[in-house]
Amino acid sequence: MKTLIVYAHPEPRSLNGSLKDLAVSTLRQAGHEVRVSDLYAMRWKAAADAGDYGPSASSPLRVAADSGRAFDTGNLTPDVRAEQEKLLWADLVIFQFPLWWYTMPAILKGWFDRVFTYHFAYGVGEHNDVKYGERFGEGTLAGRRALLSVTAGGPESHYAERGINGPIDDLLFPIQHGILYYPGLEVLPPFVLYGADRLTREDFPDIAKAWQERLLTLDSTEPIAFRRQNAGDYEIPSLHLKEGLEPAGRSGFRLHVRP
């Protein structure tokens, strides 16, 4: 298995750094190939702007159209092209990051903003009566898998069904469904560590064991059953879920997971 780890934390000796290191060693020892995009070490540029599109940048700038033209003509900057190439190389992409303000750090958001260009991650495929582009289950990255490994400062109860932060699956939905599933990645259930601010060195052996178990059983792990956009569950072009498909009482983001 070829695994790309995209890692976003400023401190190598952090819990996130340790989980990244453990993933690298565990997967390599199991015979897998591993590449790492360490965004802080790479000094990854977070803000998408005209400089990303070289001679394909129009004036005024049009982010979607210009990024697509830059992708088509090979005018994207080398840092972005390298990440797209890594994604096409990988069978599995692991994202290792802390939840900062309930979502990913800016440097990682900037990786998606700049690497997931038009014609690469969106604006792919035809639109017709039965198909609204290739997305949500189809697309450039179809056939590959993704996994979030995240740390959360607060205790698990705050992220539970009735918890004040909102349920963790709903907090991660815009990433797992909106960003990863959109260009076709199948998303495995996340590995979440709660109460990260209160963990000590003594807690790490148990954490390491749980993370290694997840890493060594990924082949037999079923992805989250997001509904495929073009497989009959949605009206086109409104992309409303067809009436009657949801289990009783389910609403919001959960409509888009098959029962």
Next chain:
Amino acid sequence: MKTLIVYAHPEPRSLNGSLKDLAVSTLRQAGHEVRVSDLYAMRWKAAADAGDYGPSASSPLRVAADSGRAFDTGNLTPDVRAEQEKLLWADLVIFQFPLWWYTMPAILKGWFDRVFTYHFAYGVGEHNDVKYGERFGEGTLAGRRALLSVTAGGPESHYAERGINGPIDDLLFPIQHGILYYPGLEVLPPFVLYGADRLTREDFPDIAKAWQERLLTLDSTEPIAFRRQNAGDYEIPSLHLKEGLEPAGRSGFRLHVRP
């Protein structure tokens, strides 16, 4: 009214740029004071790192604790201190940005990651049997209001109750509740423009009229009725919503809005 506009788009002649300009002129003509943080023009640094905390950065770096100590001792960088000062000056904060991958652009996330430090935006207040810190309705920014003005590429139906992207209120919940309401800002209902990728110059007069109407009626606009953490609706310290408080059939993020 003192209004801070935090604006995140790389192209001044974009729809987002026009909406920001219109907000400035409309509010000033109505007699309000306006300041603008134009993050691209400011070349805002997006990635939080040890450099933000000066001599308060420890080794290994601890983002929460170190940012709090840097805040307490005045060691935060001048760019961050300037934004905190603007927030304390403002009665209202407007955030103008495009939805990129269903949330804010990286440069704006980096504004929150760096400006919303420990002891300023979180880690405020005592923890005891009836209070779990000052947050979700209390905190440093209590008594002020916030408003998201966002553009979305896709059509409105995709963001509707049964739409494939998920309902817009749920997509914005981690920002409106998790980031803005957390340090005490009261959040006004968002101004959302859909189908932004297909809008033309001819559409702008109607858009401008709708935006001006919102801007000139903010005083009489009721904020979203998020539940206050320490007002009796939650068990402490689990922060589970107490049983029986939700309307029938409501789940997920919607539990945290009063009926």
